[in-house]
Amino acid sequence: MASSDWLEVQRLAAEFQRAQLSTALQKLSERNCVEIVSKLIELKLVDLYYTNDGKEYVTPQQLSKEICDELYLHGGRIALMELVSILNINYQAIETRALEITQAKPEIHFVAGQLIDNEHLDHIAEEINEFLQQNGQISLVDLIKQYELPIEFLLQHLVARLGTVIQGHQDKSDQYVFFTEGFLARNKARIRGALSAITVPTSVSNIIAQNKFPEKLFFGVVDELISTKRLQATLSGGRQANVATFIPDIYSRSQSEWIDNFLKQNGYLEYDALTRLGIPDPKGYCRKRFKETPLLYLSTCCVGSHILQQIEAAVEEALSSDFWIDTMPLLPSVFDEEDAEQVIRDVIKNAQNATFKDAVVIGQSYVTNQNFINGMKPLFTSLIDQKAREVVESGAYMQAQAERKSAKTMAKSELQGNDKKDKKEERRKKANEGKVGGGVQGRETKTKATKKKYMKGRNDSDDEFENDAPVSSSSAGGEIEFMTTGEIKKVLVKQETLSDASDDFVEEIAARLHKSLQTSFQDAARSAYEAHLSASSGQRRQTHSELQEKIQHLMQSIKMGEKAVQQFASFDLQQQLYKYLLKTSGTELLNDLLLYVSQDTNSTGDSRELSAEVRQKLINELPQELKTPLQALLKASQGASIDEYTSSLETAIAACDIVLKKVDKKKEKNLGSQQRHSLIEQLNSANDPALVLHIAVLLLFHTITQNTLNASGRFVPQIIGFLQPHLPASTAELLTTLQGLVIQDITSKGDEELNATIRQKMEEIVPRVREAAVFFKKSNSGAE
Known part of the structure; x- marks a missing residue:
């Protein structure tokens, strides 16, 4: 405060005093005094604190003096909350003055909402020292609850009083532990x-538990005793009692001697044996103990060079003689198969x-060479x-090749279908996007697809398939297995060289x-198979010639059958007869073609009648140049158009490299005669009345129409x-009579008596029908 301000305050105080001493008319009321003081505080001309009841004012200096007085009266330690009720001042004001006091007086400390002076700390230190002398050891962790002070604050002031107020030492391994010289000497001796x-x-935990040693002090004392050579021992496992182990040097020396002797005599060390000796990490111990000795570390043991040299010599002898060797009998009994494999790998x-x-x-555990394995091949x-x-002779090889080709074709078709789908999707996207200007109104420019000359006749999709997705015969299921592994094993076990093998x-x-x-x-x-094909090439040429003749014969039969059908006036009946003609003779001709070309392309085929499923399968397995015309012929054979069938047949036989000879009229006439004789033979050998009637009407039709x-x-x-x-x-x-009897016989199966009568009548008529059909001449028609 400036001197001029202070003079002004003194002047105002003098006037205030004169006013109080004057008459009642010149005195200030209590309210005026409060207002004046408030105005002075507002103008920061004076610094005062209100009491909680608002009836008194306290200057900062007076408040600090009263706080120090109360601290002294309370023995050097008092909480700020207690000062609030004692001094009737708010907590904030007291806290502010307490902080200023601690800054001005280093002997007073503000800790955890309390004021504490050094005298009180000295008293605490004296109590702790008395307790330390009685017990020999104390821990601040136990004291902080008693004195309600932060552990770091208490530790700081106790360490400052070591050697003066407190007669003891601080534990180097645990700063919160103090002990006396006597306690240290006593436990060190123990x-x-x-x-x-x-x-x-x-185990250190056992030592501490049995002797009740302080755990923290134990490790420091042991380290000192070992470093000063007072104890000839080592501590392993760190500084935790539950894992640390005390190992005397006398034991270590005897242990090392045993390990060295065992390794020298046997050439290996078993980890389990070292564990039984008290070594917790046997592999790590061996690496550290024998770091200068070359050892091979296995899963259960470590092995020296002596055993490795023996195994190497035995394996070398077996390999030189192109034989085999089992290393397990040569290794110690503690070795398992995994150890044997590691030894072999290292030796090789x-x-x-x-x-x-x-x-x-x-x-x-077995070692051999490729020469020994290859030496087994001549057995097979x-x-x-x-x-x-x-x-080859059974046709199984040809069947396997056909299955392989079929699987390859299916895979190829599937890939091509996916490619077509992807290309179609791509074209659709391009059409939507447009190539110029974008959007749906973009103009799309088409270019003509061309092929290079040297690519002519080659299918691009085929090449792509072959390059990108090769199909092996084994994956396509087209291989015949020679022998299973079990069958090969049965042959091998009979050999003398493998009689002792597992x-x-x-x-x-x-x-x-x-x-x-x-x-x-x-x-x-x-x-x-190639030899078989070479041997049968002559027979194959003969088969081709026979096929030409048979096709010629069937084509003539179909043409003659067409002429025969044309004799009927009903169009519906003609269509039915055409369909039956193609179903029989037309399908027979298709079967012969399929069997021929399927043998040519290594597919399955035989001389039996083929079903619709087999025909379709054979066609699917053919190359494209044969598949297309034969598929068309198959479709025509299922219809009723002779012209369509004849056209498809000409295309098919051309694709199959079959050339038909010009129709010989003489042979055509002979064919009709042969067919008539065939019908007569069938009629004479037939016994069933229905069959006799069927063949008789066909024979009579041939006699009348010559077809x-x-x-x-x-x-x-009809x-x-x-x-x-x-x-x-x-x-x-x-x-007509025989036809009626046949119908009656079919419709009256339940009546045995009627059936017997009908059969009797048919037996009487059948010879007459057979005779009439065989001896009928065209000139006899209409004679009666």
């Missing part, structure tokens, strides 16, 4: 005595001899040749031979109707 008596590795890897380059490890030579001949070893040899033998078998089968009609039994009534105008009345009556 620890030294207990550890000096130990001769075997002992580090061997300098070129013989080991051809070594083959089988299983986990005769079996390969024998089975190759069998599959089943697993023989099975592995069989598995390694399987692929090679399969390849040899495929080559042998292919050679046998052979190909019709089933359901057309007999044929009789056609024949009646051309037959004598007696012959026509015989046919």
